[in-house]
Amino acid sequence: MINTYQTSLAPPPVPPRLSGSHPILIPAPLPLRGHSKSLIRFLVGVVLLHLFLSIGGFIYLYHNYKMLSFQLPSGKEGEEKLAYLSSEKQETSYKAMARMVVEQRPHTPDQKSKSGYLNWNINHSFRRSIGYYHSSWLTIQQPGDYYVYSRVTFSKGDPQLPLVSKVQLRKKNEGEDKAVMQAYCNLDSGSIAEFIPRLCTATQGEVITLEKGNQLSVWVQNLSLVNYEDGATTFGMYKL
Known part of the structure; x- marks a missing residue:
């Protein structure tokens, strides 16, 4: 009697088992939500501070320019006075x-x-x-x-x-x-x-x-x- 259940194919291999010698990969934790908010607040503060300093410097220079324009006459007379002040300052450093x-x-x-x-x-x-x-x-x-x-x-x-x-x-x-x-x-x-x-x-x-x-x-x-x-x-x- 012929045994029809016999076959020449080998059984599939058994998958290897994990042992203690193999490293186990652990996913990195996500950044904390509070830390991201602090960083964003710091950057916003730096940008605002730079903006305020720029506005303050512009106001200071504009105020000084208006004061100088108010003190000096306009036109040719004002230009002559500016040239005189510049020459007087230079002369001070070279006085006899x-x-x-x-x-x-x-x-x-x-x-x-x-x-x-x-x-x-x-x-x-x-x-x-x-x-x-x-x-x-x-x-x-x-x-x-x-x-x-x-x-x-x-x-x-x-x-x-x-x-x-x-x-x-x-x-x-x-x-x-x-x-x-x-x-x-x-x-x-x-x-x-x-x-x-x-x-x-x-x-x-x-x-x-x-x-x-x-x-x-x-x-x-x-x-x-x-x-x-x-x-x-x-x-x-x-x-x-």
Whole structure:
């Protein structure tokens, strides 16, 4: 008898079972709804802040422009005034001035009781738009009002003559000069000990109207009595 239930086909394979060695994929959690709302609120706040700052800057610039337009006349006169303000601002940064340092020189016997003008060390001094003549004189190149100052320190006294310093003015080279400023100081001759240094300073400052070509210098009664240390004796001016 023939067995009709036998067949040559093999049974289907059994699917593999998952073991502990194989990783199990877990889906990532969705972003929290509250976190997304906070991010959106932050971005909206940044955009609004930028908008408010832009509007505020525009209002500030517009207000300044209206104020300037109100103060300045219109038309050609306003343009001329704007040009004048611009040139005046530029001129302020280039105003004439000088700050002179006295030249240090040894005391020689022929300088005793000799009056004359102080010499300035041009290498350590500063000048802008002011000329320099024969070591002692400063020449004005820009006419106008100047604040002129002088500080002369004396290290010795004179028993017969006062300690005086004068700012001399002359209109041109080798012309006649006159004192426009002067100052005095006094050294007490009754010092307790002779080895203790005695100093006094004659300081002066005044506004003087100067013309182009005017020259200024500092004159003292006795050059040998002046203190020539750094910063003790100076002279200068600046245009107002």
